[in-house]
Amino acid sequence: MLKRVHFNSSLLPYLLVAPQIIITLVFFIWPASQAVYQSFLIEDAFGLSTEFVWFENFEYLMGDEIYLDSFVRTLFFSAAVAFISMSFALILAGFADRVVRGATAYRTLLIWPYAVAPVLAGALWVFMFNPTLGIFPYFLGFFGYDWNHYLNGNQAMLLVILAAAWKQVAYNFLFYLAAMQAIPKSIIEAGAIDGARPIRRFWTLIFPLVSPTTFFLLVINAVYAFFDTFGIIHAVTQGGPANSTTILVYKVFNDGFVGLDLGGSAAQSVILMLLVIVMTFIQFRYVENKVEY
Amino acid sequence: MASIVLKDLVKDYGKVEVLHHVAGQFEDGEFIVIVGPSGCGKSTLLRMIAGLETVSGGEIYIGDKMVNKLEPADRDIAMVFQNYALYPHMSVRQNMAYGLKLRKLPKEEINKRVEEAAEILEIKDYLDRKPRQLSGGQRQRVAMGRAIVRDPQVFLFDEPLSNLDAKLRVQMRLEIRKLQRRLGVTSIYVTHDQVEAMTLGDRLMVLNGGYVEQFGTPIELYDRPASVFVAGFIGSPAMNFMKAKINSGKIKLPNGTILNSNTQLSADITLGIRPEHVVADAKGALELEVEMFEQLGANTLVHGKLKDSDEPFVASMPGHVSEEPGTLMKFSIAPEALHMFDAKTGKRLEP
Numbered sequence: 001m002l003k004r005v006h007f008n009s010s011l012l013p014y015l016l017v018a019p020q021i022i023i024t025l026v027f028f029i030w031p032a033s034q035a036v037y038q039s040f041l042i043e044d045a046f047g048l049s050t051e052f053v054w055f056e057n058f059e060y061l062m063g064d065e066i067y068l069d070s071f072v073r074t075l076f077f078s079a080a081v082a083f084i085s086m087s088f089a090l091i092l093a094g095f096a097d098r099v100v101r102g103a104t105a106y107r108t109l110l111i112w113p114y115a116v117a118p119v120l121a122g123a124l125w126v127f128m129f130n131p132t133l134g135i136f137p138y139f140l141g142f143f144g145y146d147w148n149h150y151l152n153g154n155q156a157m158l159l160v161i162l163a164a165a166w167k168q169v170a171y172n173f174l175f176y177l178a179a180m181q182a183i184p185k186s187i188i189e190a191g192a193i194d195g196a197r198p199i200r201r202f203w204t205l206i207f208p209l210v211s212p213t214t215f216f217l218l219v220i221n222a223v224y225a226f227f228d229t230f231g232i233i234h235a236v237t238q239g240g241p242a243n244s245t246t247i248l249v250y251k252v253f254n255d256g257f258v259g260l261d262l263g264g265s266a267a268q269s270v271i272l273m274l275l276v277i278v279m280t281f282i283q284f285r286y287v288e289n290k291v292e293y
Numbered sequence: 294m295a296s297i298v299l300k301d302l303v304k305d306y307g308k309v310e311v312l313h314h315v316a317g318q319f320e321d322g323e324f325i326v327i328v329g330p331s332g333c334g335k336s337t338l339l340r341m342i343a344g345l346e347t348v349s350g351g352e353i354y355i356g357d358k359m360v361n362k363l364e365p366a367d368r369d370i371a372m373v374f375q376n377y378a379l380y381p382h383m384s385v386r387q388n389m390a391y392g393l394k395l396r397k398l399p400k401e402e403i404n405k406r407v408e409e410a411a412e413i414l415e416i417k418d419y420l421d422r423k424p425r426q427l428s429g430g431q432r433q434r435v436a437m438g439r440a441i442v443r444d445p446q447v448f449l450f451d452e453p454l455s456n457l458d459a460k461l462r463v464q465m466r467l468e469i470r471k472l473q474r475r476l477g478v479t480s481i482y483v484t485h486d487q488v489e490a491m492t493l494g495d496r497l498m499v500l501n502g503g504y505v506e507q508f509g510t511p512i513e514l515y516d517r518p519a520s521v522f523v524a525g526f527i528g529s530p531a532m533n534f535m536k537a538k539i540n541s542g543k544i545k546l547p548n549g550t551i552l553n554s555n556t557q558l559s560a561d562i563t564l565g566i567r568p569e570h571v572v573a574d575a576k577g578a579l580e581l582e583v584e585m586f587e588q589l590g591a592n593t594l595v596h597g598k599l600k601d602s603d604e605p606f607v608a609s610m611p612g613h614v615s616e617e618p619g620t621l622m623k624f625s626i627a628p629e630a631l632h633m634f635d636a637k638t639g640k641r642l643e644p
Contacts, residue, residue, distance in 0.1 A: 192366060193366070211382075
């Protein structure tokens with residue numbers, strides 16, 4: 001049990017937590033409750049009247065094939081981004097952990113992509129893969145491969161996955177590197193003496209020992225892919241071609257601010273909110289307590 | 294089983310040389326203890342033999358193979374680390390089997406060896422536990438088990454007992470010695486504890502500042518220390534030292550006391566006298582002004598100063614002795630128990 005210090009003043013504690021509570025209320029709780037309220041409304045096409053319809057927006061979504069497609073697409077996108085960025089980060093950190101000379105320079109360079117704003121990251125990839133100007137379609141042309149993500153939905157998906165994963169590699173790298181450096185050196189040395197070569201040591205010792213970090217990053221990356229990739233998608237494909245890169249968060253924006261279906265958009269964002277709550281719950285409940293070796 | 298030969302071994306980190314031309318030959322089945330104060334290079338030397346540190350100069354042979362460039366995995370050695378370095382995500386059984394699995398031994402053979410080692414070390418009941426569920430002493434045993442299942446040519450121990458409490462340390466010390474005798478594997482053991490060194494080693498290598506001060510059996514080191522450093526390091530309580538002059542075999546202490554030696558030397562010397570070698574004697578030449586007693590039960594340490602000087606001196610008397618502080622006690626000492634070292638170089642002067 002923690003011992004608590006009791007002060008007689010009854011006002012001071014409330015004053016001290018007030019800024020935090022006000023910020024939370026104004027910027028988080030209020031908008032969130034507005035979204036929940038809006039999700040129960042339907043507006044007419046001209047925005048002149050609204051009607052309170054309870055769960056009709058949700059019922060519509062559950063039967064909407066475009067929405068369900070987008071849901072599946074988001075799961076795929078999220079899994080692909082998490083897998084690609086985490087594997088690259090793991091490999092890079094594995095090497096960085098072994099580097100002795102120039103380690104600081106190497107690590108600093110690897111951290112840079114994290115400082116790039118999502119939209120800029122997207123713009124970089126758009127230029128590199130632009131079918132008429134980009135350098136990669138030019139090279140791919142030599143192999144007879146026709147790259148045009150404006151027309152080919154799979155290529156567009158691949159491109160946003162790569163852009164989103166690239167941006168997250170730096171973040172994952174930092175966590176993996178820190179986790180690897182926290183492993184006592186003598187454990188790795190014991191492995192070497194027991195006869196394990198570097199690659200074997202990596203898979204049988206280092207990888208299991210950083211598994212708590214892997215679980216943590218899995219949740220973080222899923223949340224990232226679900227919500228923070230809006231800028232990249234907006235810059236690279238704008239959800240196209242033919243909705244092939246419209247993930248849930250992009251659909252919220254598109255339906256609400258382009259399609260002006262505020263009620264439907266709010267209902268989608270409420271579903272997303274529930275997803276985040278579930279993921280955060282999983283992270284707190286299982287990842288932080290239960291992962292042990 | 295193998296012998297180990299170190300030839301002119303050098304280790305440097307850039308411009309700083311930490312091991313200076315270390316040489317030695319360790320026989321097959323011998324228990325060698327490398328002992329010295331912190332920073333003397335003893336762990337570095339062990340890690341070079343293990344292949345965890347590169348060799349800057351010289352050669353290391355295990356058996357008749359030069360191993361300088363070999364990976365640790367190819368040297369056929371096993372090592373017990375100070376912090377045990379058990380794999381935290383594996384059970385005790387998996388910890389011990391790890392090296393064998395990498396060697397692609399058949400499953401039954403692995404099981405047999407693990408069971409045998411667990412039997413010897415009395416850890417059979419813990420085989421399915423994770424290291425964090427074990428106490429310090431049990432972890433220590435698992436670390437030993439991981440080494441012996443491998444059946445290597447050489448055991449390396451890097452201060453394996455320094456994380457245990459005093460009682461367990463004494464017990465494990467004996468067990469390590471027995472185990473080594475039983476398995477007959479050449480072993481190199483690094484420690485800073487001179488009692489551990491004396492009790493474990495067939496031969497001790499005393500390192501100081503990266504130089505080998507002396508290499509010999511514990512009794513040789515105790516009876517005939519090659520330098521002031523070894524003399525002060527080996528033996529507890531530590532040897533008494535004082536500046537003195539010797540003239541045709543007569544030793545003159547700073548306070549004027551004359552002691553007879555069994556030599557005919559003439560030189561400036563550092564004189565060394567072990568506390569346990571002085572004998573209470575009413576006609577003795579050494580006169581000690583007593584300041585304090587340390588009663589250890591079996592013996593008593595008398596702390597004081599040599600009469601008419603500031604030279605501190607410790608004498609160890611058998612049984613219980615108790616006198617008022619300030620009393621003058623007289624001691625005699627046999628000429629052959631005097632150790633004489635060159636005052637400048639600190640090297641032993643032989644009679």
